[in-house]
Amino acid sequence: MIIQQLHDHRVVLVNQDSFYRGLNTEELKRVHEYNFDHPDAFDTEQLLECVEKLKSGQSVQVPIYDFKQHRRSSDSFRQVNASDVIILEGILVFHDQRVRNLMNMKIFVDTDADVRLARRIRRDTVERGRDVNSVLEQYAKFVKPAFDDFVLPSKKYADVIIPRGGDNHVAIDLIVQHIRTKLGEHDxxxxxxxxxxxxxxxxxxxxxxxxxxxxxxxxxxxxxxxxxxxxxxxxxxxxxxxxxxxxxxxxxxxxxxxxxxxxxxxxxxxxxxxxxxxxxxxxxxxxxxxxxxxxxxxxxxxxxxxxxxxxxxxxxxxxxxxxxxxxxx
Missing domain, CATH: 3.40.50.2020 (Rossmann fold)
Incomplete structure (x- = not known):
């Protein structure tokens, strides 16, 4: 919704999920025991390099991650050009202080636990080829504990906390207006x-x-x-x-x-x-x-x-x- 309202500016979306580490052979054998919701599951160094280049006006190649094979595509990337606004999205983007320091505005989307679970079931079954039982098992074993240990504590770093996410039109309008004001402050x-x-x-x-x-x-x-x-x-x-x-x-x-x-x-x-x-x-x-x-x-x-x-x-x-x-x- 922020991107839609900033239609007269160049806006790019960078997903933290694109920077998952590819699993090795041993990890693939025990993939159901791998915690994808832990900060160590991401290549944070590459994420930092990517965002730093975008902020300095350089284009970057963002890796493409295959969530069914749990590997990165070795021969294809997503070209992302420098833009007026860079939106970095991910549930663990506030965990590392170095990543937080690159942000001009930090937004925490506060969503009800039932809604989060329903969205995860829908996404993992439709987009990632998994069955409901495996999704629920992973949620209880890894997702919920990781949320309590890493995601929820990072809420304190947010500049803005938005309840109801995209349904909160007043909050979206205020954020977009703030971004427009900052863009208007030419050096x-x-x-x-x-x-x-x-x-x-x-x-x-x-x-x-x-x-x-x-x-x-x-x-x-x-x-x-x-x-x-x-x-x-x-x-x-x-x-x-x-x-x-x-x-x-x-x-x-x-x-x-x-x-x-x-x-x-x-x-x-x-x-x-x-x-x-x-x-x-x-x-x-x-x-x-x-x-x-x-x-x-x-x-x-x-x-x-x-x-x-x-x-x-x-x-x-x-x-x-x-x-x-x-x-x-």
Missing amino acids: LCKIYPNVYVIQSTFQIRGMHTLIRDRDISKHDFVFYSDRLIRLVVEHGLGHLPFTEKQVITPTASIYTGVDFCKKLCGVSIIRSGESMENALRACCKGIKIGKILIHRDGDDGKQLIYEKLPKDISERHVLLLDPVLGTGF
């Missing part, structure tokens, strides 16, 4: 309080994908670049001061809206700034646009070579057009 915004970063959406990422494609046509590159620039201009206009204004609608009712406090103008830095002029004109009808040329090898790294600005620029709010145009590499 640059923490350093420079006057910097604003537009929140990424599938629409924006789609246009970024198009303009970074080396096979895109010149016409399409210009079209989608203009769309992105217009989004930036519109977002910037939203940060200008406004005053309240009332108008009479065609139905003779009064509508209370807003108006710009002062007149606007744009200043384009030659030559890159000219790529933003059309978007500014499209958003602000009849706006005046001045131009300046800067030679960056002058004193203090900057030297004004040319300027042509509106005469009343001191009475206007200025939108400085200075994009950084990259190659996409």
